[in-house]
Amino acid sequence: MHIKLEKRPAPSVAMMVLTPVLSVLLTTLIGVVVFDFLGVDGFGAVRDIFLTPILASYKWQDVAVKAAPLVIIALGLSVGNRAQVWNIGAEGQYIIGALFAAGVGIAAGDMGGPIVVLAMVLAGILGGALWAAVPALLKTRWDVNEILSSLMLTYVAGQVLGYLVGGPWKDPNGRNFPATAPLHDNQVLPIVFPGTTVHLGVIVALILPFAFWWLMARSMFGFQVRVVGAAPQAARHGGFDTKQTIWLALVISGAMAGLAGAFEFTGALHAINLGFPSGYGFTAIIVSFLGRLNPIGCLIAGIVLAITYVGGQVAQTTVHIPSSTAGIFQAMMLFLILASDIFIRYRIRFVTRRPQAAAVAGE
Amino acid sequence: MTTRDTPRLELTGITKRFPGVLANDHVGFAVQPGEIHALLGENGAGKSTLVKMIYGIMQPDAGEIRWNGQPITVASPKAARRLGIGMVFQHFSLFEAMTVLENIALGMDAKIPARELEAKILDVMKHYGLKLEPRRIVSTLSVGERQRIEIVRALLLNPKLLIMDEPTSVLTPQEVDQLFVVLRKLAAEGCSILYISHKLHEIKALCDTATILRGGKLVDTCNPKVETSRSMAEKMIGGSLKDIQRQPGVQFGAEKLVISDLSIPAAGHFGTALKGIGFTVHAGEIFGIAGVAGNGQNDLLLALSGEVLSARPEAVTVDGKPIGLHAAKARRLFGMATVPEERNGHAAVPVFSLADNAILTARDRLGLAKSGMIRAGAAWTYADEVIEAFAVKATGPQAMAESLSGGNLQKYIMGREILQKPAVLVVSQPTWGVDAGAAAAIHQALVDLAAKGSAIVVISQDLDELLALCDTLAVINEGRLSKPMQVAGADIEEIGLLMGGIHGDAQATAAAKEALVHAH
Numbered sequence: 056m057h058i059k060l061e062k063r064p065a066p067s068v069a070m071m072v073l074t075p076v077l078s079v080l081l082t083t084l085i086g087v088v089v090f091d092f093l094g095v096d097g098f099g100a101v102r103d104i105f106l107t108p109i110l111a112s113y114k115w116q117d118v119a120v121k122a123a124p125l126v127i128i129a130l131g132l133s134v135g136n137r138a139q140v141w142n143i144g145a146e147g148q149y150i151i152g153a154l155f156a157a158g159v160g161i162a163a164g165d166m167g168g169p170i171v172v173l174a175m176v177l178a179g180i181l182g183g184a185l186w187a188a189v190p191a192l193l194k195t196r197w198d199v200n201e202i203l204s205s206l207m208l209t210y211v212a213g214q215v216l217g218y219l220v221g222g223p224w225k226d227p228n229g230r231n232f233p234a235t236a237p238l239h240d241n242q243v244l245p246i247v248f249p250g251t252t253v254h255l256g257v258i259v260a261l262i263l264p265f266a267f268w269w270l271m272a273r274s275m276f277g278f279q280v281r282v283v284g285a286a287p288q289a290a291r292h293g294g295f296d297t298k299q300t301i302w303l304a305l306v307i308s309g310a311m312a313g314l315a316g317a318f319e320f321t322g323a324l325h326a327i328n329l330g331f332p333s334g335y336g337f338t339a340i341i342v343s344f345l346g347r348l349n350p351i352g353c354l355i356a357g358i359v360l361a362i363t364y365v366g367g368q369v370a371q372t373t374v375h376i377p378s379s380t381a382g383i384f385q386a387m388m389l390f391l392i393l394a395s396d397i398f399i400r401y402r403i404r405f406v407t408r409r410p411q412a413a414a415v416a417g418e
Numbered sequence: 419m420t421t422r423d424t425p426r427l428e429l430t431g432i433t434k435r436f437p438g439v440l441a442n443d444h445v446g447f448a449v450q451p452g453e454i455h456a457l458l459g460e461n462g463a464g465k466s467t468l469v470k471m472i473y474g475i476m477q478p479d480a481g482e483i484r485w486n487g488q489p490i491t492v493a494s495p496k497a498a499r500r501l502g503i504g505m506v507f508q509h510f511s512l513f514e515a516m517t518v519l520e521n522i523a524l525g526m527d528a529k530i531p532a533r534e535l536e537a538k539i540l541d542v543m544k545h546y547g548l549k550l551e552p553r554r555i556v557s558t559l560s561v562g563e564r565q566r567i568e569i570v571r572a573l574l575l576n577p578k579l580l581i582m583d584e585p586t587s588v589l590t591p592q593e594v595d596q597l598f599v600v601l602r603k604l605a606a607e608g609c610s611i612l613y614i615s616h617k618l619h620e621i622k623a624l625c626d627t628a629t630i631l632r633g634g635k636l637v638d639t640c641n642p643k644v645e646t647s648r649s650m651a652e653k654m655i656g657g658s659l660k661d662i663q664r665q666p667g668v669q670f671g672a673e674k675l676v677i678s679d680l681s682i683p684a685a686g687h688f689g690t691a692l693k694g695i696g697f698t699v700h701a702g703e704i705f706g707i708a709g710v711a712g713n714g715q716n717d718l719l720l721a722l723s724g725e726v727l728s729a730r731p732e733a734v735t736v737d738g739k740p741i742g743l744h745a746a747k748a749r750r751l752f753g754m755a756t757v758p759e760e761r762n763g764h765a766a767v768p769v770f771s772l773a774d775n776a777i778l779t780a781r782d783r784l785g786l787a788k789s790g791m792i793r794a795g796a797a798w799t800y801a802d803e804v805i806e807a808f809a810v811k812a813t814g815p816q817a818m819a820e821s822l823s824g825g826n827l828q829k830y831i832m833g834r835e836i837l838q839k840p841a842v843l844v845v846s847q848p849t850w851g852v853d854a855g856a857a858a859a860i861h862q863a864l865v866d867l868a869a870k871g872s873a874i875v876v877i878s879q880d881l882d883e884l885l886a887l888c889d890t891l892a893v894i895n896e897g898r899l900s901k902p903m904q905v906a907g908a909d910i911e912e913i914g915l916l917m918g919g920i921h922g923d924a925q926a927t928a929a930a931k932e933a934l935v936h937a938h
Contacts, residue, residue, distance in 0.1 A: 064436070065818060066769075273794075275787045278777060286767040291725045292758060293778040294747025 059404045070398045078391035099374045104366030116251045117365045123260035124315035126357030128339035131311025133348040135304040138284040144205030145312040146336025147212035148183035152313025153320040155182030167241020183313015191305040195298040234328035244322035256318030267350035341389040424487040426610045432481035441467040447629045454611045456621040459631035460853035474498040504572030505581040514557040561711040562593035581612045618647035655855040671701030674873030675842045680733040690714035695899045699873040706888030707877040714897035723756035724749040753841030768820035773801040808833035825856035846877040
């Protein structure tokens with residue numbers, strides 16, 4: 056008997072939906088085994104990372120607040136990934152988005168209210184888009200690989216943040232800590248459910264996936280992105296501009312990362328310090344692939360990844376493992392989801408080989 | 419050839435089922451030692467599946483393969499090669515940036531020192547009169563020369579059975595003749611040859627026996643020397659073959675497409691520069707461009723489609739309007755439709771549905787998109803219309819382009835452009851790898867479109883096709899286009915010489931002349 060990969064006549068929709076689910080389950084299984092092997096309570100770790108945030112209702116708001124930036128960034132990245140434009144620098148665009156929002160807030164001084172908050176959020180979008188425009192320009196003018204340029208700009212963004220919060224924007228009443236002054240109450244994003252931390256950005260993160268689904272499935276822009284990604288030569292033949300697509304894909308993903316940064320700043324943290332970049336921009340890459348580059352998939356995957364973030368903190372206190380353990384689980388999920396991609400277009404067959412013409416049952 | 423011997427290869431009751439298709443249904447035939455055996459059939463008839471099982475790429479679900487009388491299982495291509503089965507594929511697997519020698523060495527199962535291998539290669543080449551320079555880089559070679567690499571690679575293993583999959587589809591008449599000399603010599607030495615093709619006059623000229631498949635079933639095993647091309651074609655398609663219907667003595671209309679002094683620098687390492695190309699096509703005229711592969715055909719198509727822009731607006735005019743600086747999208751609105759030679763990934767997106775592929779090139783002329791939104795219903799209707807009008811075998815507009823056979827996808831692509839009623843239609847290799855039935859349908863559609871007053875340009879390496887189809891003909895060689903000539907009363911020898919002037923090679927020109935003398 057041997058195992059054989061056989062091409063499917065058409066991509067399997069069932070596998071498209073099933074493989075992300077199986078990847079998550081397999082991740083937990085491997086987690087239990089490996090942690091037990093390391094002498095840690097493996098079942099406890101997996102339970103706290105994956106289940107406690109779902110079962111304990113007081114954790115739901117944390118999950119929602121953490122899922123919002125992941126979903127918003129992943130939506131933008133999915134547009135780029137569909138066009139085979141790989142923006143790895145969403146983290147940097149997220150930082151710059153937050154800094155632009157902070158800049159507008161500082162410039163507004165004591166002014167506040169919906170108009171100022173809206174201006175801060177729009178500035179965040181603009182900042183993220185501008186930061187992503189740099190790799191777009193380099194790519195379209197000089198064919199510089201956008202993976203490298205966008206990633207390197209993330210570190211530049213980190214330095215810009217360090218300079219601003221440690222210098223010109225440092226809180227005068229902050230005991231010399233490198234951080235901006237906390238936002239005035241009239242400059243923060245409204246809380247949707249009083250008594251919780253669920254801010255308006257969470258609601259936007261719930262609506263945006265549907266807008267993106269409509270954009271990608273129904274609009275000519277979505278068609279253009281899909282054609283350029285699937286067959287660049289056919290796209291040129293069809294009269295679609297590849298450079299324009301690269302520009303739009305990068306600018307949209309940058310704008311979304313910037314929006315997420317502005318929401319995180321105005322909605323959740325209210326101040327920017329050196330710990331502001333928390334890896335959402337990188338984790339969103341996992342969300343994008345776990346969600347199969349599908350906007351609704353990104354919404355679900357964003358919630359799953361947010362659960363692991365929250366669960367990682369729970370496990371830190373209960374089973375005493377570092378909260379970065381969640382990162383291991385997230386990476387394992389990405390690994391498994393990418394590896395299981397093959398089952399969408401291929402299926403496994405167990406073939407029994409006999410000396411004479413082997414009879415294999417057909418479909 | 420002696421039929422009393424044990425057959426070299428004998429198949430009985432071979433059956434192979436794929437999800438939804440019975441690719442081979444109890445197929446059986448025998449190939450004798452030293453026999454050249456044709457395997458005939460339309461695309462999708464099951465020829466490829468059958469030879470893949472002989473070559474060990476797939477296993478049959480039922481049936482028996484006998485090799486020199488012994489029942490065997492061919493587990494893998496490597497096992498097939500060990501048995502003495504060689505195969506030359508239609509699509510070559512060569513590395514463009516490497517030399518002939520390196521390419522052959524990479525394909526060998528056994529590790530042989532380079533110097534020894536080179537000696538062996540030279541030996542094989544000398545023995546069979548195959549001209550190749552082992553140190554040449556593959557990207558500088560013509561298609562015919564590339565095929566010779568694959569043949570040498572197969573011959574190095576001293577095969578007892580050589581499978582050739584559509585070997586002449588991209589060769590010039592001269593190269594075809596050279597190939598036949600090699601194959602006849604091989605057969606005379608006792609090597610059996612399984613020759614897959616649908617060029618019936620070649621099969622008549624070359625093969626001893628022909629096995630005809632249709633819809634996965636064996637139709638007939640016959641002697642091609644006795645059969646006519648027509649009778650074999652009709653067995654192949656299971657119906658009577660239609661001739662191209664043309665109205666005689668049609669007057670051409672106004673000038674539709676005027677190309678003047680079109681020059682474009684070579685694109686990248688493997689492109690060909692276009693040098694001062696000029697020709698005029700009138701309404702109702704079919705203009706043919708002959709030439710050996712790699713002489714700028716693809717570059718010309720890109721320059722006409724608008725994927726590559728001209729330096730001057732007047733270099734390309736449609737209906738008197740200069741569109742040389744317009745890109746593909748705008749050119750389509752002026753009535754310029756094009757069909758590039760590569761179906762998968764250029765003319766169509768393999769992973770898109772037929773409806774989405776309709777949007778790719780028909781959205782502006784037919785309003786399949788409006789104010790930035792896709793009109794999915796309209797695209798669906800149009801795709802359905804194309805499928806209906808061109809008898810495309812597909813499950814419907816939702817079928818993925820990659821799920822169609824080559825001939826059916828080509829019919830769909832041609833139909834997608836033709837039903838847009840373009841003023842000018844430029845097609846490259848319209849029937850490349852397409853079966854006789856589909857080719858006839860495509861030819862008829864081109865003739866009908868011309869009759870309705872469109873100007874048509876056909877770029878093809880198949881000279882027979884151009885002579886049958888076109889009113890006017892020119893030859894492209896190293897990016898230059900010859901003076902156009904009338905096909906009626908054209909000097910075939912001159913065309914051959916223009917084509918054969920390949921790479922300024924005196925020997926090739928002489929060979930071309932000789933081949934044409936034989937043809938007369």
